[in-house]
Amino acid sequence: MFEPEDIREWRGHDVVDPEGRKIGPLEAIYVDTRSDLPAFATVTVGxxxxxxxxxxxxxxxxxxxxxxxxxxxxxxxxxSPSIDTDGVLPAEDEPAVFAHYELPYEAGAAGERRLARP
Incomplete structure (x- = not known):
């Protein structure tokens, strides 16, 4: 596991799958607004x-x-769900990101977003 406070320093480094195959470079980190911990990354693909x-x-x-x-x-x-390289993730698209990976999704009690870029 990595130290959450260090992950932002990894921008541009390769992201690889369990078999070591390169997926693409790390672009950004999204934190879970409930815990303020890194939850998702975006990887440049295509x-x-x-x-x-x-x-x-x-x-x-x-x-x-x-x-x-x-x-x-x-x-x-x-x-997986994606955005343009200069795009943002619309709030209404968050559930699809979680569903793609079969992860549970629950908005905050007041309907607030689950993911945010710090």
Whole structure:
């Protein structure tokens, strides 16, 4: 596991799947607004002319020399909900990100967002 306060320093490092296959470079970290801990990362994926940011959970992620290893296969991450490289995740799209990875989603008691970029 990684230290949550250090993960922001990993921007640009490779994100790899459990088999060590490169998914793409780490772009951003999204924190769970309930715990204020890193919950998801965005990874740059796609062709050079059509880049996008795919979401991947950080639960169970580990770090190695120059990479962040997530516990999800490369194809699952590449098929995950994504945003444009200069886009933002709309609040109404948050449940789809969690559902893609079969993770439970509950908005806050007042309906507040679950994920935010610090």
């Amino acid at each position: 062709m050079p002319t059509r880049r996008r940011l795919a979401f991947v959970p950080l639960t169970g992620a580990t770090v190695g020399p120059g990479y962040l290893k997530v516990r999800y296969p490369r194809n699952l991450v590449r098929d």
